[in-house]
Amino acid sequence: MQNFACTINGKPVHIEVDPSKSLLDVLRKDLHLTGAKKGCGEGECGACTVLLDGLPVNSCIIPVMTANGREILTIEGLADNGELHPIQEAFIEAGAVQCGFCTPGVILSAKYLLDKYENPTKQEIMEELSGHLCRCTGYLQFYDAVHLAAQKIRHKGIKT
Amino acid sequence: MRIKQQLFPKTIEECIALLVEHEGKARVLAGGTDLFLWLKEGKAQAETLVDISLIEELKHFESDDKRMILGAALTHAEVAAHETVKSCFVALADGCRNVGSPQIRNIGTLGGNIVSAQPAADAVVPLVAMNAKCMIISASGKRTEDIENLFKGVGKSSVDPSRELITEIYVSKPAGRYGTGYVRMAPRDAMALPVVNAAVMVVARDGTITEARIVTSPVAVVPFRTKRAESSLIGKHVDDLSALGAAAQLAEREAQPRDSKVRGSGEYRKSLVKDIVERALIKAVEQIG
Numbered sequence: 001m002q003n004f005a006c007t008i009n010g011k012p013v014h015i016e017v018d019p020s021k022s023l024l025d026v027l028r029k030d031l032h033l034t035g036a037k038k039g040c041g042e043g044e045c046g047a048c049t050v051l052l053d054g055l056p057v058n059s060c061i062i063p064v065m066t067a068n069g070r071e072i073l074t075i076e077g078l079a080d081n082g083e084l085h086p087i088q089e090a091f092i093e094a095g096a097v098q099c100g101f102c103t104p105g106v107i108l109s110a111k112y113l114l115d116k117y118e119n120p121t122k123q124e125i126m127e128e129l130s131g132h133l134c135r136c137t138g139y140l141q142f143y144d145a146v147h148l149a150a151q152k153i154r155h156k157g158i159k160t
Numbered sequence: 161m162r163i164k165q166q167l168f169p170k171t172i173e174e175c176i177a178l179l180v181e182h183e184g185k186a187r188v189l190a191g192g193t194d195l196f197l198w199l200k201e202g203k204a205q206a207e208t209l210v211d212i213s214l215i216e217e218l219k220h221f222e223s224d225d226k227r228m229i230l231g232a233a234l235t236h237a238e239v240a241a242h243e244t245v246k247s248c249f250v251a252l253a254d255g256c257r258n259v260g261s262p263q264i265r266n267i268g269t270l271g272g273n274i275v276s277a278q279p280a281a282d283a284v285v286p287l288v289a290m291n292a293k294c295m296i297i298s299a300s301g302k303r304t305e306d307i308e309n310l311f312k313g314v315g316k317s318s319v320d321p322s323r324e325l326i327t328e329i330y331v332s333k334p335a336g337r338y339g340t341g342y343v344r345m346a347p348r349d350a351m352a353l354p355v356v357n358a359a360v361m362v363v364a365r366d367g368t369i370t371e372a373r374i375v376t377s378p379v380a381v382v383p384f385r386t387k388r389a390e391s392s393l394i395g396k397h398v399d400d401l402s403a404l405g406a407a408a409q410l411a412e413r414e415a416q417p418r419d420s421k422v423r424g425s426g427e428y429r430k431s432l433v434k435d436i437v438e439r440a441l442i443k444a445v446e447q448i449g
């Protein structure tokens with residue numbers, strides 16, 4: 001076991017971890033943050049995506065200790081006091097959520113995208129979301145959701 | 161698999177000292193996009209992972225009119241977005257931009273791509289076309305090697321990550337005017353291994369080609385240089401499109417891709433080689449202008 005310290009959703013975390021485990025398994029099993037999903041466990045589907053120091057990564061293929069000392073954002077950290085984040089609202093309103101298995105990961109990549117570009121083009125959305133498989137929606141709704149989220153964020157004048 | 165510990169050296173010296181201390185039971189870890197899965201599946205063994213992500217020197221980038229130096233721990237995302245790489249060696253930026261997905265590119269590194277030794281590795285194929293070299297450091301000293309010569313077979317590298325560390329990659333800027341090109345064919349634009357890819361570098365003086373390097377993969381167990389196609393271009397004018405086409409045809413003849421259930425039949429991939437080599441050459445000569 002090794003000491004592991006990081007910040008998750010703005011809160012400091014200190015625990016002992018088995019360094020053989022992936023970041024995803026520690027989030028889900030040790031910390032009970034089950035928002036990040038395990039689809040393939042091999043870096044292929046994007047269901048386990050979290051932001052590590054602001055960048056989308058596949059938490060299933062990252063050894064947990066890699067996140068030591070760093071900042072992690074999971075889907076649980078997005079809503080503010082029970083109020084959904086504009087990106088979450090937009091995904092619901094645009095019909096970009098069906099079974100929801102891919103959704104936490106897609107929304108975190110969308111957050112990275114909207115932090116980077118205020119008003120992303122279709123091409124930029126396609127590229128930044130290309131590491132996500134969705135069995136249900138047909139993907140086109142992701143464009144609408146991201147555009148709608150961009151509008152909402154501009155209206156509210158908030159920083160995502 | 162049981163990993164006992166993941167250690168975080170802050171300097172190259174500390175990293176080498178840790179590898180020595182754990183004698184064969186430790187291994188360099190960069191992004192882990194390859195290594196962590198191999199450990200899980202029992203395809204690799206290591207009790208101690210020596211994580212190089214906190215070693216600042218390995219993130220170094222430098223460029224002047226003679227050469228470009230890239231730290232081995234730069235990620236594919238960092239290289240693909242780098243304005244100097246895009247303007248000086250667009251083939252490398254394009255190769256890195258095509259690795260896996262954004263999530264993989266945010267953690268996967270150049271050094272890992274080299275040592276994993278997959279013949280069609282998207283950063284390595286352009287690096288071989290660019291005649292790139294790298295610095296390898298171990299307890300017994302330093303050596304500089306052509307990246308091309310590090311490949312010993314599919315997944316086999318002459319770099320031993322339980323003893324050795326790649327620190328930097330060097331690319332010389334050719335004396336004449338030059339251009340590079342990278343083209344990749346895959347079933348879709350993201351998250352798909354290449355059916356075939358090709359990278360080229362063309363150097364010219366006064367509009368006449370003086371050097372050409374053409375690499376295509378996976379058509380052999382290592383990134384494959386089609387040397388007859390390369391030499392056929394020497395002395396040709398950069399505007400001579402038929403010479404580019406003829407070189408691409410020679411490349412097709414030289415390449416011997418195998419039938420693959422995943423990538424397609426050998427015959428199909430052989431004919432693709434001609435097409436992508438020609439397209440890569442056209443991209444390269446366009447930069448010579």
Ligand SMILES: Cc1cc2nc3c(=O)[nH]c(=O)nc-3n(C[C@H](O)[C@H](O)[C@H](O)COP(=O)(O)OP(=O)(O)OC[C@H]3O[C@@H](n4cnc5c(N)ncnc54)[C@H](O)[C@@H]3O)c2cc1C
Nearest residue numbers: 190191192193194195260268269271272273275282321326
């Ligand atoms: C879903 C998925 C998709 C992928 N798609 C692609 C693709 O499209 N194209 C492609 O080319 N690759 C692809 N890869 C493979 C992989 O992401 C790349 O090869 C990546 O560059 C590996 O880098 P890393 O930093 O993650 O290496 P690691 O996994 O950390 O290491 C790989 C090997 O290199 C050694 N090593 C790492 N750095 C050094 C160093 N500086 N010195 C000495 N040894 C070192 C390690 O010990 C290990 O043996 C994919 C992987 C996954 C999981």
Ligand code: FES
Nearest residue numbers: 039040041046060
């Ligand atoms: S579960 Fe991590 S990418 Fe599929």
Ligand code: FES
Nearest residue numbers: 098099134135136
């Ligand atoms: S909503 Fe079901 S997988 Fe995307």
